Amino acid sequence: xxxxxxxxxxxxxxxxxxxxxxxxxxxxxxxxxxxxxxxxxxxxxxxxxxxxxxxxxxxxxxxxx
Numbered sequence: 001x002x003x004x005x006x007x008x009x010x011x012x013x014x015x016x017x018x019x020x021x022x023x024x025x026x027x028x029x030x031x032x033x034x035x036x037x038x039x040x041x042x043x044x045x046x047x048x049x050x051x052x053x054x055x056x057x058x059x060x061x062x063x064x065x
Contacts, residue, residue, distance in 0.1 A: 007047065007058075007060045008036060008047060011038060011045075011047065014040075015040050016038040016039065016040045016045065017038065017039050017040065018036060018037070018038060019037040019038065019039045019044075020036075020037045021034065021035060021036045021037065022034070022035045023035075031050050031051055031053060032050070032051060033048060033049065033050045034048070034049040034050075035047070035048050035049075036049070037065075044064075044065040045062055045063065045065060046062070046063040046065060047060065047061075047062055047063075048060070048061040048062075048063065
């Protein structure tokens with residue numbers, strides 16, 4: 001995925017539909033994470049968003065399901 005300030009908006013603009021999401025807090029690292037389940041046609045993808053441990057910004061990871 002290309003670097004963008006709004007990765008979820010970029011995927012929705014490409015035709016991905018938001019199916020569901022969760023928000024969790026890792027008690028070990030203290031980092032809050034958001035997981036968004038996306039669907040396009042018969043493809044599914046999970047977008048994982050986490051605040052950076054050090055510094056500002058967000059770490060983004062795409063997982064094909």
